[in-house]
Amino acid sequence: MPSPPPAIRLLVPGNIRHNSGGNVYNAALVQGLEHLGAEVTIQPVAGYWPVGSKEERRRLAGLLTTGTTAGNATVTIVDGLVASGAPDAMEAAAAGGHAPWVLLHMPLDEHPDLEVRALRAAAGVICTSGSAAAEITRRHGLAGIRAALPGTERGQVAAGSEPPRLLAVAALLPNKDQLILLGALALLQDLEWTAALVGSDTADTDYARQVAAAVEQHGLGGRVQLPGELTGEALEQQWHAADLSLLISKVEAFGMAVTESVARGLPVIVRAGTGAVEALGLGAEPVPGAPEGAEPALPGAVVELEDSDEGNPEPLAILLRSWLTDPVLRAEWRRRALAGRDLLPGWDATARQVLGYVAPEASPGGHSSQPLADGE
Structure with a gap:
């Protein structure tokens, strides 16, 4: 029988306010994890990410060691847009026994030197696509990169227009x-x-x-x-x-x-x-x-x-x-x-995968094959 899910803290970039794919993924993931019984907190991180200023990275380092314990009573997951450009903060957290997971939506092309250090300091790396996981593996030679593809909620069938x-x-x-x-x-x-x-x-x-x-x-x-x-x-x-x-x-x-x-x-x-x-x-x-x-x-x-x-x-x-x-x-x-x-996986599958990575003892296991809710 699985253990109760842990408390999970998701640190997200505070400077991305438009309806980006990363923001949609993060919100749907939180909802899915909560449906699995996890207590999830979303914590926006102020700063001009990626990389940010020296002071913003210093504050991030403080966040990574606040509200957690070395025994992993709380699992911290950091959006890759925040983590990848702040290796000093990631390394400091790891040295103190608080290594967070990284949820990577997109490789950081402008700063691969910073990215590789940050990802090496992580407890693990979860990419939101197989292509991103393959690119990170190829670019940095890192082993054990995971992937959790986005889910989808089935919408009403489009009626179309005339003209097209x-x-x-x-x-x-x-x-x-x-x-x-x-x-x-x-x-x-x-x-x-x-x-x-x-x-x-x-x-x-x-x-x-x-x-x-x-x-x-x-x-x-x-x-x-x-x-x-x-x-x-x-x-x-x-x-x-x-x-x-x-x-x-x-x-x-x-x-x-x-x-x-x-x-x-x-x-x-x-x-x-x-x-x-x-x-x-x-x-x-x-x-x-x-x-x-x-x-x-x-x-x-x-x-x-x-x-x-x-x-x-x-x-x-x-x-x-x-x-x-x-x-x-x-x-x-x-x-x-x-x-x-009918072939698209739902967000329940995404949440189960992520929970299986960060807390395998609490994961119900398996990949969802349940049909999507119609929403019609």
């Missing part, structure tokens, strides 16, 4: 590359469609202004909406009106917008070479009669795009043109996305 409506749910940030998407849409003005780019316009105000300017420069003002960050019913209305979702980030550890799309029966276009491909694969069907190792049928498609600031939008425009003009292709992608809804 394209949806990109991501903060307006250079990495999310809305500019190349607008460049592709500018090449499709002979076809009927509308689009919405839903995401925070305050996370990077300079880039958000560039996106708004590009809409006008391309003459797309009557067809492309920039409603800003939406939540609740306003966001659900955007999902419900959509026919196709896009996540074409230059770098993506996973891409929860992908599984959130498939959970509503929406096919997705993702960028090759990113963790969004892994996310799309969770909703992929095995092909009946296909040889072992054959590619599954994705609920959407993967597109090759340049990573430069002046990337070529034509490959994306060509793929979108095919989808917009071929009703058979459109119907097949939709069929795959509807089938993929």
Whole structure:
């Protein structure tokens, strides 16, 4: 019989206030752990993370040794955005017998030297995607990196629109590359469609202004909406009106917008070479009669795009043109996305995995295969 779950403290970056994938994951994980009986506290850490200032890192070191005991009566998990740039704080905590776990959403590309020291000082590292875990293993040669993929809550099946409506749910940030998407849409003005780019316009105000300017420069003002960050019913209305979702980030550890799309029966276009491909694969069907190792049928498609600031939008425009003009292709992608809804794991699976890593004696064990709640 499992032991009672421990108290868990999750330290998260206080400077990330928009509706990021990391924030959504953290909140859903806490709820899942609480459903398993754990007492969980979320503790925002003030600072300009990653790295932060010397004083902010000093305060972090204090937090890591406050409210814990060397006997691990409380398990501390630190968001990787906070931990990876603060190796001194992590090492000091480990030296005092308080080594925390790290929940890593995205490798810290700008400071690999800091990251490797911080992760070596951790009690363990949990990545939120298999691609991130593989990259950390490759980059630093660290063994025993775990992965706990995001879960998904099944949403109401999208009704779509006429003409077809394209949806990109991501903060307006250079990495999310809305500019190349607008460049592709500018090449499709002979076809009927509308689009919405839903995401925070305050996370990077300079880039958000560039996106708004590009809409006008391309003459797309009557067809492309920039409603800003939406939540609740306003966001659900955007999902419900959509026919196709896009996540074409230059770098993506996973891409929860992908599984959130498939959970509503929406096919997705993702960028090759990113963790969004892994996310799309969770909703992929095995092909009946296909040889072992054959590619599954994705609920959407993967597109090759340049990573430069002046990337070529034509490959994306060509793929979108095919989808917009071929009703058979459109119907097949939709069929795959509807089938993929039943393949996505729930957040209960994520919580069980994380609890199994940080407190195996308290974990109920196993990976959830229960169907997602309809939410309809």
